[in-house]
Amino acid sequence: MAAWALLAVALLLVVNLAVQVVRKPTELLGAVVPTSPKAPAETWAEYGPLFEAHATDLVRPEVLAALVQLESAGDPLARTYWRWRWTTDPLRVWAPASSAVGILQITDGTYAQARRLCIHDHRVARDGAWWDPDACWFNALYLRTVPSHAVEMTAAWLHVCAADALAGSGTAGPAEARRLAAVIHLCGRERGAAFARRGFAAAPGERCGDHELGAYLARVDGLAAAFARMGAQGGRR
Structure with a gap:
């Protein structure tokens, strides 16, 4: 009887792993492809042109760089950790903590909305007819694992x-x-709006997921300042 129970548990673990890989294929890639975390200077050297090309008046290059460094250390195949959950769904008991993927750890929900947008000459454009020069092109092909x-x-x-x-x-x-961009990225659109209404200040002890918001914003501020200096000094080496 014990042997059958062990076999059932082993089978469930194998099925669970297969299901998680189907749901989030990057888990398999991340397991077999060597990770490539980068120091801040390396992140700027590799992705600095992307940050500068896609920046807007509200989302500056150094902010994008800081978020990349915090979320993935510049690794396109960065993965979230796995965790146990108390749930009646046996295929979600042991699973990735988030659907987030790529250097900016974009979740499924954000991806579904963000892929309808693009940047033209530092301004936001939206998907539209293929013949419209002001619309986004080929957004259906955008992938979270592609840094650009x-x-x-x-x-x-x-x-x-x-x-x-x-x-x-x-x-x-x-x-x-x-700081507003960082809150939106970490906590979501609604929390960002509330943050702005409070005068751009985190509430005492406020958290977003596993992160204490005040500490996260302090790290964004520090990294953004460092990346701004790299940009000013032509730090793509």
Whole structure:
């Protein structure tokens, strides 16, 4: 009887692993392809041109760079950790903590919305007819694991969400815009709007997922300052 129970558990684990790989194929890639985390200078050297090409007036290159460094250390195949869950679904008891993928750890929900956007000459454009020069092109082919796609989608999505949040909260200086973009990226659109209404300040002890928001914003501020210096010094070496 014990042998049958062990066999059933082993079979369930194998099936669960297969299901998780189907749901999130990058888990398999990340397991077989060597990881490539980068130091901040290496991240800027490799992706600096992408950050500068896709920046907007609300989402600056150094902000995109800081988010990439925090989320993945510049690794396109960065994965989330796996965790146990108390659930009645046996195929979700042991699974990735998030659907997030790529250098900016874009979740399924954000991806579904951000892939309808793009950046043209540092301005946000939306998907539309293929003959419309002001519309996005080939967005259906955008992938979260492709760094250029991930950076462009994230810049466009954060700009749209930040602009909406500021519409009801007035203007924001560079520091406020940076922190607002970081909150939207980590916590979502609604939390970003609430953050703007509170005067761009995190509530005491406020958390988003596993992160303490105040500490996360402090790290974004520090990294953004470092990346801004790299950009000013022509730091793509």
